[in-house]
Amino acid sequence: xxxxxxxxxxxxxxxxxxxxxxxxxxxxxxxxxxxxxxxxxxxxxxxxxxxxxxxxxxxxxxxxxxxxxxxxxxxxxxxxxxxxxxxxxxxxxxxxxxxxxxxxxxxxxxxxxxxxxxxxxxxxxxxxxxxxxxxxxxxxxxxxxxxxxxxxxxxxxxxxxxxxxxxxxxxxxxxxxxxxxxxxxxxxxxxxxxxxxxxxxxxxxxxxxxxxxxxxxxxxxxxxxxxxxxxxxxxxxxxxxxxxxxxxxxxxxxxxxxxxxxxxxxxxxxxxxxxxxxxxxxxxxxxxxxxxxxxxxxxxxxxxxxxxxxxxxxxxxxxxxxxxxxxxxxxxxxxxxxxxxxxxxxxxxxxxxxxxxxxxxxxxxxxxxxxxxxxxxxxxxxxxxxxxxxxxxxxxxxxxxxxxxxxxxxxxxxxxxxxxxxxxxxxxxxxxxxxxxxxxxxxxxxxxxxxxxxxxxxxxxxxxxxxxxxxxxxxxxxxxxxxxxxxxxxxxxxxxxx
Numbered sequence: 001x002x003x004x005x006x007x008x009x010x011x012x013x014x015x016x017x018x019x020x021x022x023x024x025x026x027x028x029x030x031x032x033x034x035x036x037x038x039x040x041x042x043x044x045x046x047x048x049x050x051x052x053x054x055x056x057x058x059x060x061x062x063x064x065x066x067x068x069x070x071x072x073x074x075x076x077x078x079x080x081x082x083x084x085x086x087x088x089x090x091x092x093x094x095x096x097x098x099x100x101x102x103x104x105x106x107x108x109x110x111x112x113x114x115x116x117x118x119x120x121x122x123x124x125x126x127x128x129x130x131x132x133x134x135x136x137x138x139x140x141x142x143x144x145x146x147x148x149x150x151x152x153x154x155x156x157x158x159x160x161x162x163x164x165x166x167x168x169x170x171x172x173x174x175x176x177x178x179x180x181x182x183x184x185x186x187x188x189x190x191x192x193x194x195x196x197x198x199x200x201x202x203x204x205x206x207x208x209x210x211x212x213x214x215x216x217x218x219x220x221x222x223x224x225x226x227x228x229x230x231x232x233x234x235x236x237x238x239x240x241x242x243x244x245x246x247x248x249x250x251x252x253x254x255x256x257x258x259x260x261x262x263x264x265x266x267x268x269x270x271x272x273x274x275x276x277x278x279x280x281x282x283x284x285x286x287x288x289x290x291x292x293x294x295x296x297x298x299x300x301x302x303x304x305x306x307x308x309x310x311x312x313x314x315x316x317x318x319x320x321x322x323x324x325x326x327x328x329x330x331x332x333x334x335x336x337x338x339x340x341x342x343x344x345x346x347x348x349x350x351x352x353x354x355x356x357x358x359x360x361x362x363x364x365x366x367x368x369x370x371x372x373x374x375x376x377x378x379x380x381x382x383x384x385x386x387x388x389x390x391x392x393x394x395x396x397x398x399x400x401x402x403x404x405x406x407x408x409x410x411x412x413x414x415x416x417x418x419x420x421x422x423x424x425x426x427x428x429x430x431x432x433x434x435x436x437x438x439x440x441x442x443x444x445x446x447x448x449x450x451x452x453x454x455x456x457x458x459x460x461x462x463x464x465x466x467x468x469x470x471x472x473x474x475x476x477x478x479x480x481x482x483x484x485x486x487x488x489x490x491x492x493x494x495x496x497x498x
Contacts, residue, residue: 002033004179006042006203007186009049010196015042021176021205026092026322027312029360035179038202043211046200050142050169051217053197058139058167062116065165069113071192072161073106079188080106083153083181088313090178091152092321092362093276095313098153104442105157108463111445112161118468119166128497131480137472139167140243141219144212146233148225149175149324150279150384156185158449158463159222164198166471168219171200173212177324179203213237220471222462223247224281226382227408227454234457245470246457247281247450249382250410254284254439255399255425258293260415264437266300272413272439273388274308274366277323282411282433282440286372286379286389288399294392298347298370301388305348305366311355322355322362323385329362332385336367339378339389344369350386374402382408396421400428409452413439432456 004023005014017039025032038046076083084098091098112118121136145159152174160170174182182201189199202208212218213236220243223233227248234246254272256265272284289297311318323329333351340346350365364386372379372389379389393399403412413435414425426434432451435441443449443464450461460470 001031004033004035004183004203006036006038006046007183007199007201008042008046009200010190012183012186015039015045017042023090023177023179024325024362025089026324026362027314027358029326029358029362032089033180035176035203037176038204038208038211040211042202043204043208043215046171046202047142047212047215047217049197050171050200053195054139054141054169057164057169057195057198060167062119065167066113066115068193069109069115069161069165072188072194073109073113075188075191076102076106076109076185079184083184085314086181086184087152087178088321090180091149091279092313092324093279094318094321095316097276098313101151101154105151105154107445108157109161111464112165115165118465119472127478130482131478131497133476133478135474135476137166137468137474139472141168142171142217143168143220143222143471144171144173144218146173146209146212146221146223146225147175149177150276150281152178152181153185155224156182158224158467160199162463162467163222163471164194166468168471169198169200171202171212171218173202173204173208176203176205209233210236213242214240218242220244221246222470224462225249230457231454243470244458245450245460245462247462248455248457249408250281250283250451250455251286251379251382251406251408252282252284252411252413253286253288253399253403253406254413254415255288255290255396255403256293256297257290257396257414257416257418257421259417260293260437261417262293262297262300265415266297266304268415268439269301269388270304270308270366274305274320274386277320277364278386279323279384280440282442284413284439285383285387286391288391288393288402290393290395290399294390298368298390301390302347302368305368305388308366310353310363310365312358312361320366320386322358323364324362326362328385329364332364332383332387335378335381335383335385336369336387339369339372339376342376342378343371343373344376344378344389345371347390374405396425400425403429403431407454410455411435411441411451413437413441432461
């Protein structure tokens with residue numbers, strides 16, 4: 001059985017911990033590896049190694065940093081197919097989807113390659129007689145990234161390119177469910193010329209996370225995952241005096257008006273709901289139809305859902321793969337059962353799906369529930385699986401109220417041909433990321449990703465301009481260079497410009 005370990009100080013290591021966790025192939029239902037779970041000694045080694053590396057890396061030139069980032073982008077691009085296959089084997093998503101994940105992550109690397117421009121400060125000449133003022137930003141120190149299973153390549157790449165480009169050193173704690181791709185990332189950094197100790201990996205579980213949150217040498221923590229864990233990480237790390245951005249869960253709505261192109265809307269709704277088996281924080285899990293759009297949209301969505309080819313992620317004909325674990329499969333099926341018991345109508349039923357040749361795989365087929373009400377568990381909770389709930393309302397204003405009453409505020413979409421309705425909607429909803437005829441409105445790398453309400457703890461969104469701000473802190477300097485024999489005296493009053 002292959003063992004997956006850590007990466008500390010530029011080399012792979014299994015450390016001293018005897019704790020391990022299984023890594024599954026979700027399509028076959030068989031164990032493919034064991035991952036070592038870091039204890040106190042491994043966490044301390046990784047953090048202190050990063051702290052020592054920070055002393056030199058923080059003083060490296062912006063030119064050197066940019067060159068290494070360009071090299072990382074080039075090498076990772078050449079190995080994109082390899083990365084995608086590793087992700088597919090441990091997560092379950094189809095290879096084409098995994099390839100897109102890596103590509104979107106590399107867009108953040110490309111943004112970070114512009115770090116000389118991104119870290120330009122400000123300068124004001126002669127703010128007072130003989131006095132100039134300027135500002136610049138400096139790195140924080142050792143920063144930690146705690147990332148989820150659903151995007152084992154992309155989400156870490158939301159964090160470490162900018163953190164490292166800004167002059168920090170980085171410790172990644174990836175999900176123990178699909179950890180292999182993280183070690184390939186480390187190999188790419190080494191090949192790109194990144195000094196040893198700047199990028200480190202500790203594999204682990206909740207105990208490992210708590211050790212990182214409590215470590216005195218950690219300056220900041222970035223997290224993406226479920227809302228309960230995001231809240232817990234934010235509270236614990238903040239209590240320990242660390243800067244924190246913790247992105248939580250979601251219940252993303254798509255509002256469909258009668259004037260929308262319903263064929264277009266149905267096609268994109270199905271892709272957004274069932275792509276990656278619904279295991280996306282930006283997946284559409286609630287389709288809200290307005291007025292007469294309900295019946296024709298339900299018919300179109302149901303037909304498309306039934307025709308989705310579900311199979312192994314390595315099968316090029318597959319459009320949707322399995323969910324990540326058997327426990328995830330059972331949880332999702334439990335939600336479908338609960339929805340039916342609470343009065344929802346199961347129009348497309350993904351329970352009991354068997355894929356020939358993969359009878360032990362963790363498969364749940366696309367599921368569509370109609371007549372869903374807001375009190376039902378399938379609406380209230382983040383299912384994180386291939387389940388689309390259909391709700392019916394009467395107006396855009398009612399849709400805005402529905403979205404705003406939900407505790408999550410990650411993403412939302414509206415399908416319409418009315419500019420007035422779209423503008424009223426995007427101005428009125430309390431959600432961080434909004435799509436207009438775009439079902440998964442993930443911002444480009446030169447913007448920033450983040451939700452509102454229970455979808456974000458902390459003030460900073462991830463990557464983009466807010467990422468640069470999160471991984472640095474500002475210094476403001478006021479300077480005077482008086483003549484050597486100046487007779488100017490100092491005033492005891494509060495200084496003012498003159």
